[in-house]
Every structure is written in C-alpha cells, then in structure tokens.
Amino acid sequence: MRRSDRDRLFADAMAQCGRALARMARAYEADADLRRDLEQDIQIALWQSLPGFEGQCALPTWVWRVAHNRAISHILRHLRHRRERWVNIEELELESSLPDPSEAAENGQAMMLIRSIIDRLGPPDRQILLLYLEGVSAAETADIVGISADLVAQKVHRFKNMLSHQFSGSGESR
Amino acid sequence: MTDIDDGSLQRIWQADTAAFTPMDADQLQWQADRFGDAIIRRNRREYVAAGLCVIFFGATLWILPGWLLKAGSLLIILASLFVAWQLSRRTSRPDPVAAATDVRTYFRDRLETEAQMLEAIGRWYLAPLLPGLGLFLAGQAIVMGSQGRIWFIMTAGTLVLLFTIIWLVNRRAAAQLRQQMSWTDPTGYGE
Numbered sequence: 001m002r003r004s005d006r007d008r009l010f011a012d013a014m015a016q017c018g019r020a021l022a023r024m025a026r027a028y029e030a031d032a033d034l035r036r037d038l039e040q041d042i043q044i045a046l047w048q049s050l051p052g053f054e055g056q057c058a059l060p061t062w063v064w065r066v067a068h069n070r071a072i073s074h075i076l077r078h079l080r081h082r083r084e085r086w087v088n089i090e091e092l093e094l095e096s097s098l099p100d101p102s103e104a105a106e107n108g109q110a111m112m113l114i115r116s117i118i119d120r121l122g123p124p125d126r127q128i129l130l131l132y133l134e135g136v137s138a139a140e141t142a143d144i145v146g147i148s149a150d151l152v153a154q155k156v157h158r159f160k161n162m163l164s165h166q167f168s169g170s171g172e173s174r
Numbered sequence: 175m176t177d178i179d180d181g182s183l184q185r186i187w188q189a190d191t192a193a194f195t196p197m198d199a200d201q202l203q204w205q206a207d208r209f210g211d212a213i214i215r216r217n218r219r220e221y222v223a224a225g226l227c228v229i230f231f232g233a234t235l236w237i238l239p240g241w242l243l244k245a246g247s248l249l250i251i252l253a254s255l256f257v258a259w260q261l262s263r264r265t266s267r268p269d270p271v272a273a274a275t276d277v278r279t280y281f282r283d284r285l286e287t288e289a290q291m292l293e294a295i296g297r298w299y300l301a302p303l304l305p306g307l308g309l310f311l312a313g314q315a316i317v318m319g320s321q322g323r324i325w326f327i328m329t330a331g332t333l334v335l336l337f338t339i340i341w342l343v344n345r346r347a348a349a350q351l352r353q354q355m356s357w358t359d360p361t362g363y364g365e
C-alpha cells in the first residue's frame with residue numbers, strides 16, 4: 001500500500017470513528033495519562049494494520065477490532081494495579097436507583113450509571129456494550145467480537161433491562 | 175418498568191464528545207519505527223547475553239584443564255546458542271495485521287502462545303543448560319580436590335533450587351494467563 005493511500009485511509013478512519021474511539025478509551029482507562037498512552041497506542045496499531053486492509057470488511061469494523069484488541073491488551077497489562085473484580089453482566093448487581101430517564105439524562109446521572117456498569121464488566125461484556133452504545137448493529141458486533149449475534153442481543157437485552165429497573169426506581173437489577 | 179429505546183440510550187452515551195487528537199502521519203511513522211527499534215533492542219540484549227556466555231565459556235574451554243571442564247564449557251556454549259535461538263523464535267515480531275482479527279480469536283491465540291512458551295520454559299530454557307553446568311561443576315569439584323565434594327553439593331544444590339524457582343514462577347505466570355484466557359472461551363461470553 002502506498003504511503004498516501006495509507007494516510008488517506010487513516011484520516012477516513014479517524015473522521016468516522018475518532019470521537020467513538022475517545023469514548024471507548026475513556027471506558028477502558030480512567031487515568032488521564034494512561035488514557036493518552038492508550039489513545040496513541042490505538043492509533044499506532046491502526047496505522048500499522050492498514051496495509052492489511054483490502055476491503056474484506058467495512059473500515060469501521062476493522063477499526064473497532066484493532067481498537068478493542070489494543071484496549072484489552074492495555075487493561076490486561078495493567079491488571080495487577082486493579083483492585084475491583086470484573087464480573088459478567090449476568091452477575092452484576094446495582095445498589096442505587098434513579099428516578100426518571102429524562103431527568104437522569106439531564107443531570108448526567110444516566111451517564112454515570114452507564115459508566116458504573118461498564119467499569120465493572122470484564123472484557124467480553126464491556127466490548128459488546130460499548131459497541132452497542134456506539135450504534136453498531138448486533139451482527140456487526142458479533143463479527144468484531146467473534147461470537148454469535150444472538151448472544152450479543154442477549155447481553156444488550158440484559159443491559160437495557162438493568163437500566164430500566166434502575167430508572168423505574170425499583171432498585172432491582174436481576 | 176420504564177422502556178428504554180436504543181436511540182435515547184445511545185444519544186446519552188454519544189453526548190460525551192470526548193476530544194481525540196489524531197496523530198499526524200509523521201508522528202505515526204516515528205512511533206511505529208520506535209516500536210520496531212524496541213523489539214530489535216530486546217533481541218539484541220538476548221544475543222549479547224548469549225554472546226557473553228559464548229566468550230566466557232569459550233575461554234574456559236581453551237584454558238581450563240580436564241575433559242569434564244572442557245566438555246561442560248562446550249555444552250554450555252551450545253545451550254546458550256540454542257536458548258538465544260529459541261527466545262528469538264518464540265518472541266518474534268508481532269504481526270500488525272493480526273490485530274485486526276476478531277477480538278476473541280486474537281486474544282485466544284496470543285494468550286495461548288504466551289502460556290505455552292511459559293509452560294515449556296523447563297524444556298527450552300532450563301533443561302539445555304543443565305548437562306553443561308553439571309559437567310562443568312563436576313570438573314571444577316575434581317580440580318578442587320578434597321574440598322570439592324562439599325563445594326559441588328552446595329553449588330549444584332543452589333543451582334537446582336534457582337532453576338526450580340524459575341520454573342515454578344513461570345508455571346505460575348502461565349496458570350495466570352490461562353485464567354485470563356478463560357474469557358476467550360465460549361463460556362467466557364456466556365455461550
């Protein structure tokens with residue numbers, strides 16, 4: 001691949017997925033300095049991978065694979081510094097409840113709740129929910145992650161169910 | 175129960191317009207080269223260590239008397255070269271395009287390779303060095319005369335203890351990797 005083609009493809013990828021990658025990096029790494037390193041690592045990995053991109057999948061699919069692979073490598077590398085235990089979404093229990101989705105959205109509580117769920121999830125469920133939140137379809141998520149679309153749909157359903165319970169004030173998460 | 179539609183949830187999430195500063199092409203090229211240099215430096219360290227072993231035991235092969243010391247030196251030289259070759263082969267440069275395979279396959283393959291390397295460290299790193307070291311220590315013990323037997327037992331015992339610790343530490347690291355790998359199994363995703 002010529003350097004100019006590679007640069008153009010990289011610019012396209014950043015234009016399409018740049019902001020989403022920033023949100024993804026934030027969801028994987030809370031520390032600002034480490035997050036900056038992660039963002040750079042993702043871009044370098046993507047740039048290095050682009051000569052292998054021959055249109056075998058959509059460019060965003062390629063970008064998401066590289067980005068999630070790099071982000072999970074990052075959290076595995078820093079695993080020993082983590083105190084909290086990761087769980088699957090099926091095991092997750094939330095303590096507080098929120099009054100109303102619109103109100104919660106306005107004051108940022110909804111975002112806090114979403115983040116609190118994401119932060120506690122292990123790599124498999126975390127990547128699925130992050131892709132869902134970016135509007136990636138279940139079929140495409142399945143292709144990126146390497147699992148069935150049905151399983152993606154189950155996980156998303158569980159996530160939405162959990163949020164619904166929280167918003168309705170029932171306090172239940174199962 | 176309140177229904178949550180996909181659109182509103184995704185809007186809440188995407189309302190976070192976090193800044194992401196794309197790196198320019200020159201920065202990317204420089205960083206990618208630096209990454210390549212780091213791998214070259216790491217391999218160079220391994221070759222330098224093997225080279226020092228070859229020089230030291232080459233000298234003992236030439237200078238020291240007795241066939242046990244000479245045979246031990248020769249076997250250690252061969253083992254050092256074998257270990258350096260194995261290290262270079264087993265930690266080869268990663269394939270950037272492999273990073274674009276699906277997440278589950280990418281990690282299953284990567285963690286499996288690393289776990290196998292750590293599990294097999296006794297075979298490709300420790301065992302090849304043992305015959306040469308054993309012969310060398312035995313030769314040295316004979317040269318030392320009456321004191322040699324105790325010296326041999328203590329030195330060989332220390333060496334065996336050290337090798338056992340290295341082996342156990344690596345087995346433990348491999349077990350931890352296998353634990354990390356569990357999420358790349360179908361059950362890790364709840365399949």
